[in-house]
Amino acid sequence: MAQSHSFLDSLNAAQLRAVLHEPAVPLQILAGPGSGKTKVLTSRISYLILHHLLPPSSICAVTFTNKAANEMRERLSKLIGKQRTSEVRMGTFHALCARFLRKFSKVVGIEGNFTVCDMEESKKIISGLLKPYNDFLASKDITLKDGTVLSFISKAKSKGLTAKAFVAEHTKANERKSSSDFDPQDDIQRLVGKIYHEYEKSLRRSNSLDFDDLLLFGVKLFAEHPPATSWCRHVLVDELYVASCTSRISLTAIGAPTGGCVTVVGDPDQSIYGWRSAEVGNLARMRKDFVGAEQIFLEENYRSTASILKASLAIVSQDKSRIPKTLLTSHPSGPTPVLRAFPSEHAEAAFIAVEIKRTVAYMGGVLRWGDFAILLRFSALSRAIESALQKEAIPSAVLGGHKFFERLEIKDLLAYLQLVDNPNFVPALTRAINVPGRGIGEKSITALIARADKTHASPLAVLERIHDAEQPDIRPAVKGKVGGFVKAVRVLRKLANEGASPPDLIRRLLELIGYEDHLKKTQPDWEGRWENVQELITFASEVEHDVNQAGGDLDLLGPSPTSDSDTPLRLFLQASMLSSEGDTQSDEDSKEKVTISTCHAAKGLEWPVVIIPAVEQGTFPFYRTDDVQEERRLLYVACTRAQSLLYLLHAAKRKVGGETKTKDLSEFVAAATKEHATIFTPRAAQFVPAERAVVARVLGRPEAPAAEVARRVAEFRKTARYLAGEADDAAQPAVAWHPALALPG
Ligand code: ATP
Numbered sequence: 001m002a003q004s005h006s007f008l009d010s011l012n013a014a015q016l017r018a019v020l021h022e023p024a025v026p027l028q029i030l031a032g033p034g035s036g037k038t039k040v041l042t043s044r045i046s047y048l049i050l051h052h053l054l055p056p057s058s059i060c061a062v063t064f065t066n067k068a069a070n071e072m073r074e075r076l077s078k079l080i081g082k083q084r085t086s087e088v089r090m091g092t093f094h095a096l097c098a099r100f101l102r103k104f105s106k107v108v109g110i111e112g113n114f115t116v117c118d119m120e121e122s123k124k125i126i127s128g129l130l131k132p133y134n135d136f137l138a139s140k141d142i143t144l145k146d147g148t149v150l151s152f153i154s155k156a157k158s159k160g161l162t163a164k165a166f167v168a169e170h171t172k173a174n175e176r177k178s179s180s181d182f183d184p185q186d187d188i189q190r191l192v193g194k195i196y197h198e199y200e201k202s203l204r205r206s207n208s209l210d211f212d213d214l215l216l217f218g219v220k221l222f223a224e225h226p227p228a229t230s231w232c233r234h235v236l237v238d239e240l241y242v243a244s245c246t247s248r249i250s251l252t253a254i255g256a257p258t259g260g261c262v263t264v265v266g267d268p269d270q271s272i273y274g275w276r277s278a279e280v281g282n283l284a285r286m287r288k289d290f291v292g293a294e295q296i297f298l299e300e301n302y303r304s305t306a307s308i309l310k311a312s313l314a315i316v317s318q319d320k321s322r323i324p325k326t327l328l329t330s331h332p333s334g335p336t337p338v339l340r341a342f343p344s345e346h347a348e349a350a351f352i353a354v355e356i357k358r359t360v361a362y363m364g365g366v367l368r369w370g371d372f373a374i375l376l377r378f379s380a381l382s383r384a385i386e387s388a389l390q391k392e393a394i395p396s397a398v399l400g401g402h403k404f405f406e407r408l409e410i411k412d413l414l415a416y417l418q419l420v421d422n423p424n425f426v427p428a429l430t431r432a433i434n435v436p437g438r439g440i441g442e443k444s445i446t447a448l449i450a451r452a453d454k455t456h457a458s459p460l461a462v463l464e465r466i467h468d469a470e471q472p473d474i475r476p477a478v479k480g481k482v483g484g485f486v487k488a489v490r491v492l493r494k495l496a497n498e499g500a501s502p503p504d505l506i507r508r509l510l511e512l513i514g515y516e517d518h519l520k521k522t523q524p525d526w527e528g529r530w531e532n533v534q535e536l537i538t539f540a541s542e543v544e545h546d547v548n549q550a551g552g553d554l555d556l557l558g559p560s561p562t563s564d565s566d567t568p569l570r571l572f573l574q575a576s577m578l579s580s581e582g583d584t585q586s587d588e589d590s591k592e593k594v595t596i597s598t599c600h601a602a603k604g605l606e607w608p609v610v611i612i613p614a615v616e617q618g619t620f621p622f623y624r625t626d627d628v629q630e631e632r633r634l635l636y637v638a639c640t641r642a643q644s645l646l647y648l649l650h651a652a653k654r655k656v657g658g659e660t661k662t663k664d665l666s667e668f669v670a671a672a673t674k675e676h677a678t679i680f681t682p683r684a685a686q687f688v689p690a691e692r693a694v695v696a697r698v699l700g701r702p703e704a705p706a707a708e709v710a711r712r713v714a715e716f717r718k719t720a721r722y723l724a725g726e727a728d729d730a731a732q733p734a735v736a737w738h739p740a741l742a743l744p745g
Pocket residue numbers: 010011012015031032033034035036037038039040267270301302303603604605606
């Protein structure tokens with residue numbers, strides 16, 4: 001009976017057991033990377049729908065990143081078709097909470113048109129709140145950055161601590177200390193408590209929630225308001241172990257009404273968000289939350305060659321506190337992972353570019369640009385690499401780095417639309433009012449907000465009154481300045497109320513404020529920015545299309561208890577705020593480009609070739625970490641993204657923050673190679689026929705014909721000629737060491 005679904009045929013015995021597992025008994029799947037956890041999850045969803053006949057809209061699938069949600073959506077579409085996939089409530093913890101908070105906002109005491117405040121806006125608010133304390137901080141010789149305060153607040157929120165509780169907890173901790181351990185940190189903590197309190201007030205006044213609030217308020221909603229979760233029959237969570245503590249609580253809350261129909265998958269070895277208060281080794285917690293949870297272990301890795309798996313395991317198993325796990329692969333050994341030193345970051349970058357070219361040539365059509373990923377500990381490491389790739393004319397795209405929605409031009413336009421949707425959202429007003437420049441200074445804006453607070457009106461309403469001459473004490477010059485702004489907002493509001501589509505609203509906005517001209521006048525690279533504006537319009541049409549396809553989605557829950565429901569504009573704004581780069585890049589596009597990503601953002605993804613630069617002390621582990629084992633797991637996550645070729649690179653000298661520093665190889669790798677001398681080699685693959693065959697087999701692609709390989713190699717050798725002369729450091733040319741690159745004559 002079960003076997004009548006053909007997608008079950010491709011599962012191994014343990015995977016099949018997990019998919020067929022009784023839906024009413026909570027299930028925990030624990031397994032290493034590449035063992036098919038995500039595959040099992042998508043198969044289980046399909047089985048719940050096709051065999052147990054659960055309506056797709058009664059299933060909730062949660063992932064950690066948008067990219068992972070997209071990947072899951074894509075895999076699921078192949079199994080159950082696009083229509084049914086679109087009905088499954090799938091998304092990140094944040095996106096799911098946001099959707100339900102819109103619908104049931106009043107229950108948790110917020111307005112349905114709340115705006116999601118992103119990190120940049122949060123930092124701006126905090127920086128404003130810190131201003132009055134600048135002298136105090138300077139007098140104590142303390143530097144306190146807005147980002148630092150925000151991360152304190154975020155940590156407190158992810159533990160579920162309110163501002164009041166934060167201060168109380170801190171005071172308690174101090175009482176335990178004796179007076180002799182006076183700590184200058186106390187001043188900081190006290191101040192952070194104050195700022196936290198003010199920050200919350202400021203968010204509420206703006207009718208906005210930051211990312212952490214989405215989870216906090218979501219948890220509250222799910223826990224206290226049964227109708228918000230009554231639709232749910234089964235919750236499935238991918239990557240439970242990267243999730244924060246609050247996300248896990250919210251899972252419990254969503255899961256509660258299902259009577260324990262919960263499936264979670266995770267790998268404690270890949271827990272990399274400890275700084276977001278996730279805790280490793282917390283298997284017990286879920287078993288307590290969901291009594292009787294069964295565990296299934298998957299032990300076969302389908303992603304990587306045996307040699308990649310061996311090197312990765314050698315790195316992670318240096319953590320002696322780790323629970324040992326079996327992870328096997330039936331794939332052949334394949335080329336040994338490369339570990340290679342370079343004199344400088346430029347030599348390293350040059351190597352990366354040429355090695356990508358060489359590999360593509362020697363694989364004769366089996367690999368393309370999109371099969372390569374360069375995974376970085378932090379995104380600032382990408383600069384030298386990006387220019388080296390550019391020099392070699394290799395197209396690349398940054399994933400999860402500088403986000404599309406964080407770009408100036410995108411934020412400018414979104415600010416107007418946010419203001420149309422939520423006139424209380426101060427950060428949007430502050431931004432939009434001077435786009436294009438209207439010479440309205442900080443003082444005027446502060447006065448405006450103060451007046452709004454006094455009259456219990458939104459700052460925008462106050463501004464409109466000023467404009468309409470209801471305020472005789474305002475100078476005509478000021479009125480003149482705000483004229484264009486007020487007009488634009490009014491036109492847009494009217495259109496939005498009439499149900500205009502977001503792409504149309506954006507087009508109208510561009511006309512109203514003369515945005516193209518503004519970009520031309522103010523931005524030297526305006527053409528690229530104008531392209532991004534067009535991309536925003538495309539994104540808006542896609543959101544519209546998705547919403548229509550999903551058939552109104554939350555309408556299935558019956559009439560909303562709040563008066564205002566989801567407008568097209570609101571849905572678009574929400575999608576933008578919770579998006580990441582991956583969403584605005586088509587898959588066709590990414591196939592043609594080398595991916596540059598942080599290791600964090602690469603979680604759950606896979607590539608045929610993975611290159612990890614800067615595997616050095618200070619980078620791995622990162623010098624500011626307070627959890628070395630988590631850094632080790634992060635390197636493990638990065639290594640296990642690789643299917644057939646893996647490179648770990650490091651430089652003897654690297655420029656960091658304008659200063660050239662001497663660098664040592666990462667202790668993680670040094671320790672692993674001390675114990676297992678042969679897991680790495682300094683020599684990259686020769687790509688003899690046997691090696692080519694393994695790579696093709698692991699990727700499930702046909703082997704390259706010999707003639708094609710020869711043609712591409714000859715072509716590559718022609719262009720590789722310049723390398724000897726142009727290598728960054730003459731003492732150790734970037735690639736000339738490789739016999740395949742020996743130049744004729
Ligand atoms: P990660 O921990 O990195 O998220 P994962 O456990 O979720 O990994 P998947 O991404 O589901 O692993 O699977 C890794 C690769 O192995 C995918 O390409 C998948 O299609 C393949 N795979 C998984 N199970 C099987 C199987 N039984 N037969 C063939 N291929 C499989």
